Every structure is written in C-alpha cells, then in structure tokens.
Amino acid sequence: MAGCLWPCVTGVVAGSGAGHRKGGLFRSKPRTPPEVVQHVVELVTYILEHKQEGSGGGKRDTKLEHRMTELSKSIKEMKVILYGNGEEDPCDQACKQLTKEFFKKNVDLFRQLVVCLPHLDLETQKDVTQVIANLQRQKVDSRLVASEYLEANSDLLDILMSRYENMDIAIHYSTLLRYCIRHQVAARYIMESQHFRSLFDYIQFPDFNIQSDVFKTFKELMTRHKSTVAEFFSKNYDWFFAEFNSKLILSASNYFIRRQAIQLLRDILLERSNAAVMARYVSSKEHLIILMNLLRDQSKAIQVEAFHVFKLFVINKEKPSEITCILHANRNKLLRFLKDFSCVDKEDKKFEADKARVISEILTLAMKSSS
Numbered sequence: 001m002a003g004c005l006w007p008c009v010t011g012v013v014a015g016s017g018a019g020h021r022k023g024g025l026f027r028s029k030p031r032t033p034p035e036v037v038q039h040v041v042e043l044v045t046y047i048l049e050h051k052q053e054g055s056g057g058g059k060r061d062t063k064l065e066h067r068m069t070e071l072s073k074s075i076k077e078m079k080v081i082l083y084g085n086g087e088e089d090p091c092d093q094a095c096k097q098l099t100k101e102f103f104k105k106n107v108d109l110f111r112q113l114v115v116c117l118p119h120l121d122l123e124t125q126k127d128v129t130q131v132i133a134n135l136q137r138q139k140v141d142s143r144l145v146a147s148e149y150l151e152a153n154s155d156l157l158d159i160l161m162s163r164y165e166n167m168d169i170a171i172h173y174s175t176l177l178r179y180c181i182r183h184q185v186a187a188r189y190i191m192e193s194q195h196f197r198s199l200f201d202y203i204q205f206p207d208f209n210i211q212s213d214v215f216k217t218f219k220e221l222m223t224r225h226k227s228t229v230a231e232f233f234s235k236n237y238d239w240f241f242a243e244f245n246s247k248l249i250l251s252a253s254n255y256f257i258r259r260q261a262i263q264l265l266r267d268i269l270l271e272r273s274n275a276a277v278m279a280r281y282v283s284s285k286e287h288l289i290i291l292m293n294l295l296r297d298q299s300k301a302i303q304v305e306a307f308h309v310f311k312l313f314v315i316n317k318e319k320p321s322e323i324t325c326i327l328h329a330n331r332n333k334l335l336r337f338l339k340d341f342s343c344v345d346k347e348d349k350k351f352e353a354d355k356a357r358v359i360s361e362i363l364t365l366a367m368k369s370s371s
Contacts, residue, residue, distance in 0.1 A: 033098035036077050037109060043071040044112045051119050072124040079127050082134040099138040103149045111156055118169055125172050133179045147183040154189045161195035164202045171213045178217045184225045191221060191232045200247045211254055219264055226273040233277045245290060262305040269312060282313045285322045304343055311354055314361045328365050335362060
C-alpha cells in the first residue's frame with residue numbers, strides 16, 4: 001500500500017525479539033503492530049507491579065523510570081500507527097492489526113491502561129486517551145471490535161465511572177467514557193447502572209473544566225442512542241426529572257451548566273422518539289412553573305432558552321385544565337413580558353414567529369375564558 005507507515009504483516013520480523021532490538025542506533029524495521037502491543041503490555045505490567053509495591057522509602061527506581069519513558073514512546077508509536085505522522089496517512093491493515101491485538105481476550109490492554117493512567121505523566125495520559133478514542137471506531141472484518149469488547153467487559157465502564165473521584169485526571173476518564181458510550185451497548189449499561197445517577201453530582205464539582213466535561217458526557221448519553229434513551233425514560237422519568245430540575249436547573253451555580261441543561265431539555269423533548277416524554281412533561285404544572293420562573297431570570301440567554309421550552313406548554317393542543325388555568329391566571333403578566341421580549345439575535349425570524357404564536361395562543365385562552 002502506497003504511503004504505508006508500518007509493515008502490514010502479522011508475523012514477527014525475523015531475527016529480532018518483539019520490541020527489544022539492540023545493536024546500533026537504528027532498527028532495521030519498525031515494530032509490527034502486534035509487537036507494539038506486546039511491548040506496551042510488558043511495560044504496563046511491570047509498572048503496575050512496581051507501583052503497587054511502593055517506592056521503598058523514597059529510593060529512586062531508575063529501572064521503573066526507564067520503563068515509564070519506554071511506555072511513553074511506545075504509546076506514541078501506537079498513536080502514529082493509528083493517526084499517521086503528519087506526512088503520511090496511517091496504513092489500514094496496520095490499524096486493523098493493532099485493533100485486533102489490543103482487544104484480544106488474553107491481552108486486555110484497555111483495562112491495564114485505564115488502571116495505569118494515574119501513574120503516567122500528563123502528555124502520556126493524553127496520548128493514551130487519543131489512542132483508545134481512535135480504537136473505538138476501528139473495524140476488523142466489518143465488526144466494531146471495541147463494542148464487542150465492552151459488552152464482554154462491562155465492569156470496565158464501572159471503573160471509568162468510579163474514577164471521577166480522582167479530580168486530577170477526571171477529565172481523561174470522562175473523555176474515555178464518552179468515546180465508549182458511542183457504542184449503544186455501553187451507553188445502555190451506564191444508563192441502567194447506579195453510576196448514572198452520580199453524574200448529577202459530578203456535574204456540580206467545583207472545577208469548571210470537570211463540570212463542563214462531565215456535562216458533555218451526560219449530554220452524549222441523553223441524545224446519541226434514541227431507542228435506548230426512550231426506553232430509559234419509560235422506566236426512569238420521575239427520578240430523572242426530579243434530579244435534572246433540582247441539580248441542573250434550579251440550584252446549579254454555574255451559568256454555563258444551567259444554560260446547557262435547558263438547551264438539553266429542549267433537545268430531549270423535541271426528539272421524535274421522546275414524544276411520550278414531551279407529552280408528559282408539558283402536562284405538568286410543576287414543570288410549567290419552573291419554566292415561567294426561568295423567563296424572569298437575570299440572564300437574557302437563560303430567558304431565551306427557557307422560552308423555547310415554555311412555548312411547548314402553550315402550543316400543546318391537549319393542555320390539561322391545570323395548565324390552562326395557570327396560563328390564563330398569568331396571561332396579563334405573560335403578555336406584557338412577551339411584548340418587549342426579544343432574542344439575543346434581533347434578526348431571528350424563527351424566534352419572532354414562535355413568540356407571535358405563543359402570544360396568539362395566550363390571547364385565545366383569554367377569549368375562550370371570557371366567552
């Protein structure tokens with residue numbers, strides 16, 4: 001294959017040990033993908049064993065330091081196989097070989113790297129994250145090997161979820177989890193586990209970067225796999241929205257999280273596969289009151305996002321009587337508010353059309369009441 005960086009062979013290069021060539025400054029050939037994986041396995045195994053044993057009173061372990069340096073180089077070697085070197089594209093066959101070897105049952109390198117991650121330097125942590133992210137989308141014989149691996153090793157998802165407590169590297173674990181849940185089998189497992197509820201607490205971590213990254217993972221879970229999300233809501237509607245309202249909308253101290261949460265709420269309700277969810281949500285007077293209060297928020301952006309959810313209550317053709325009563329009782333205040341209410345983008349014709357429709361619906365309610 002033209003431009004191939006790596007030898008597309010499955011055997012070990014003749015005349016050398018796997019990944020331990022000596023004798024001279026230059027290797028005759030680079031390691032094959034299976035050799036690279038095997039070398040990384042040996043290094044990670046050594047590092048984990050010696051890290052668990054401890055440092056022996058602070059004595060410098062030069063052999064361990066050497067293995068750490070070797071591991072960083074080998075992870076970069078994997079990265080080049082999967083991404084190319086900036087001048088040449090990666091070799092498809094080499095990528096397949098690396099993927100096949102990486103996810104082998106007797107290798108289990110994914111798990112080892114996840115466990116080893118806290119012991120690595122920042123640059124290597126980033127490289128490991130990028131390597132595992134790429135491997136999630138690699139196919140071997142038209143099969144997503146990573147998906148099959150995660151289905152057979154779902155406890156690894158429990159490990160990733162539990163590592164949010166380590167705030168020093170929580171973002172790396174969150175990123176790994178986000179790539180894993182691109183596979184429906186992984187997303188379903190997380191949403192059905194007790195770990196899922198803890199995301200509401202992790203989103204409230206004091207570190208803004210962690211908050212934002214956890215929310216990205218949360219949003220991915222709630223929007224990517226439509227059938228899984230619909231099934232989730234059929235069993236978990238009540239507690240989910242109780243947590244969502246109290247922790248992400250009403251008490252969230254982070255403006256960004258509040259705004260993103262209201263946007264996510266709109267996306268969830270407008271998704272066609274969640275039609276039953278929207279019908280139930282817009283029939284709740286508690287939810288209507290929350291949205292009407294958000295229309296009075298100090299932030300104009302929050303008001304606008306809230307309006308896009310509030311309008312669903314108003315234009316609902318099958319409003320329960322308690323919804324109609326609340327809208328009618330507050331019609332004058334709502335009409336005064338909407339008269340001068342504008343979007344951040346004053347040229348947004350869709351917003352103006354939606355506002356006009358909401359005003360018309362509220363006026364219709366007033367006329368029906370007086371007739």
